Amino acid sequence: MGFVLARSAVSSVRLAAKGPIIRSALAKPAIYRIPVQSRAFSVAAPMFKKNEVIKETEVPVSIYSPDGKGVATGPDHFSIPVKAGATPVTAPVEEAENEDVVPLDPKVYKAMSPTMQKMTVMGKVIIITGGARGLGNHMARACAEAGAKAVVIFDANQELGDEAAEELHRKSGIDVSFFKVDVRDGNAINAAVEQVVDLYGAPDVLVNSAGIADSNIKAETYDPAMFRRLIDINLTGSFLMAQSVGRAMMAAGKPGSIILVASMSGSIVNYPQEQSCYNASKAGVIQFGKSLAAEWAKYSIRVNCISPGYMDTALNKVPALDAQKKIWRSLTPQDRLGAVDDLNGLCVFLASDASSFMTGSNVLIDGGYTLY
Ligand SMILES: NC(=O)c1ccc[n+]([C@@H]2O[C@H](COP(=O)([O-])OP(=O)(O)OC[C@H]3O[C@@H](n4cnc5c(N)ncnc54)[C@H](O)[C@@H]3O)[C@@H](O)[C@H]2O)c1
Incomplete structure (x- = not known):
């Protein structure tokens, strides 16, 4: 039939x-x-009758857990009732910003399992550009919490950079320093990296988060000087920072991890705003990161990119973008912008030895935006 x-x-x-x-x-x-012969079909698990609707009234549970002395005990069996009807969907709660910075206690580190130890950045020297505020600042905090020996902030903003370094040191107790460096200035970067080596030893990790964005500028009216400036900060800056820190790692014969903050805009074209230059700059960062990963694997230097989606940072806290933000959210399956600390876990993972076989990757972290 x-x-x-x-x-x-x-x-x-x-x-x-x-x-x-x-x-x-x-x-x-x-x-x-x-x-x-050509109709759509489906295959069901054999234990279920055709068209049968599964509506259990309880769910059996078996829990295996250690007793108070860490000795495995027998299973605990029980059932949980199933309520009729769907669980009401509640609006997601905006995550409150945790202002505390809790450094990883060496005693706690020692007590960790080998897997968890690998997921820390214990004893590492970490340079973070753009660490004065926003995503870079929160990644700096996360590295301090994950065991960094020293966190070094490079940023073009003197006042914010100084404040950020002082605050992070006060809250974490670890070594934190700030270098007022513009990522377009190769000589200043080299001098600063040399000083970092003198102070703490060769860096283990670079997180390059410094960047700017131009949006809502049509290509036909884009001022070429602005275009060049953006490419200079986002792309040439990534190169100059990676080159300088990479050389210091090579000179010390140290394995290292370089994390370049790119953007999903390096892989997709944003809607509805026109921002060809930003998108091109981030596509350049991604391809640069992949090329560098291939070149520097022989020095045990790994290079990976983080590509965030729309994040709720000062970069986007512009009243003119309010209407567009509604569209961005509607195109994001998670129906929200990323929180300012939403890159922290990925940053620590890429900086840590837990990601030691990972290089040349571009990791999208976008609430699902690029799925559509
Ligand atoms: N916010 C987002 O939605 C979003 C999305 C994707 C990617 N990104 C990328 O993430 C990175 C951080 O963005 P953010 O939202 O935290 O921005 P932000 O503006 O809050 O912070 C950027 C920091 O970089 C510093 N900086 C800017 N130009 C510099 C230069 N020439 N030299 C040194 N420091 C400089 C600024 O002083 C600031 O402290 C950027 O590369 C950005 O392109 C952001």
């Missing part, structure tokens, strides 16, 4: 079945039939 469908459903079935549609001569109004 054929599969009978009402007319309104035909176009979707035509797509799904990819088979010829045959009009039944008997049917009124128009009814369409798909031959048996």
